Amino acid sequence: MLDTRQLQYFATIYEAGSLAQASQVLRVATSALSHHLAQLEHRVGEALFLRKPRGMEPTASGHRLYEHARSILRSLAAAEADLRDRAGQVSGQVAVGMSFSAVKAIGVPFISQVVRDYPEVQLVLTESLSASALPHLLASEVDLALVYNPPPDLAVRTEPVLEERMVCVGRPDIIGDTEEPITFAELLELPIILLRQGVSARAIMDDISLLKKIEARARLQMNSVQAIAGSIEAGLGCVIGTRLFMQDQLQRKTVHARPIIAPELSRTLHLCHFAARPPTFANEAIREVLLDNVRAAVREGRWEAQILLPPEA
Template identity: 55%
Template sequence: MDRRQLRYFAAIFEERNLSRAARACNVAQSALSHHLAGLEAELGSPLFRRRPRGMLPTAAGERLYQHAKGILRAMEAAEADIRQAGDRLAGEVSIGMAYSAVKAIGVPFMRRVTQDYPQVRVSITESLSASTLLHVMKSDVELALVYNPPDDPLLETQPVLEEEMICVGRPEIIGATDDPIAFDALLDLPLILLRQGASSRALIDDPALLKRLEARAKLQMNSVHAISGALAEGIGCIIGTRLFMREQLEAGTLHARPIVNPTLSRSLQFCRLVDHPATFVLEAMQGLLLELIRAEIDAGRWQARPLF
């Protein structure tokens, strides 16, 4: 028994005539008869007595109509409530973002929230992907943008984009050429990596390659400012993205080279706990974030391939 069957049944009951009920429901009379027959078969009882001049409800039909009207009214009220609630967004939501996401869309996101959603209060937590994911698992944030999240039955994920990883450093360290650098050649450079463990997964989601990098890295740290300072001072180089050090690359103080054999990439994904139901505010904020990410990609400021 579904809503359509109940609606058609109610129309027949009220009109006491199949052709008039069909016109009221804007369906073919044959379709109405088919649904009525299916409903009677499902309930195991006739609902009407067919008469030459119309349809006469049986006792079962009379009782079902009382239930049907209440059910249909409740469903209409629920739909109206949902639509109205969606039109007047208000409430709180907590969002976690990896550093790169904040850098790309943090300010536009805050501006749009204050302009377009005056009744919404947003809490933003910026951290490296591993810490952001931990915030999700501990329910400190409701929605997060995380790089290379693990497969976990507790998490609901949605791919957002894929970024190519490049080698970034001063020209005297990685070479002033634009030619690609082979992955094996990276191992001979003074690499700076995110600290071993969950944080490094956000860099490369390939355990074998990651293990080789970690074995040869000169420095490992979980500080964006420390990594940026080390790059500027020529202490080492990183595997990162153009967005991460965009200003320095544009100014020419740092240089970038593609990586080959193999090429490396990472994916940014929305994460939230599956047992935490979505709210209107959360869905609206997720939609806004996707809109802003798409705009940055289309404008060429975020060099990535959209996955949505």
């Protein structure tokens, strides 16, 4: 059985890059760290580091063990904090992953409410292009993630939160200076700039078959919101997104939006968490704050979407 103290020492050496630096962080003698590391390597039957003159370089086995160690140590810390919560305030670290659109709609109100209502919670907020949030969740880097159209995965539990209708956004000289809807067939003839959300573009819409047609016709594919916004304003193409996604540019009237029909395109936002990890009091509290802020943003018109959550109690 692996020793949790040895795992902690190993993880610190991995992150610090040397025994000397890890010794300073842990306030443990270098010789003691070296001894525990040797015991751990003997237990797992593999070298975990290559010893070099200027530090420790993880081996392939070291990289793999670090991923396990990080998950184990995080779960232990969450369990310890959760048990303390039974007798008092909700506390501990909660890491939340959000897409760019979610941060734009509810980021500041959400953070403000957590700070006000749960001062003992250490909130870690990560903004990511949506599909990349799921690997972070599986790697135990986040506890909760708001993800668009997550692929099926037995390791992750998902809860539909809201549905957004997609529009075509671009300069009027590119997409037409009209409020009339544009058909999907007409859309494919335009110079599309595709937002690749992390490792894929599936977060753009629910229908994968339509998405493949768009991917085949896209002029440019980018993984940068800023680059896409600048390219659209420069007249290099148009993008399929939501009004919220390009809200600033639409308000400045540097770009124009047209609804898409035949068929209409939509995407669904899900709240995801790791199925094998039992929820803590802190996670449950932050989850409710998160969903309350989503409901409020839709109700107040800050997020143009249809709520899929059950009514509030």
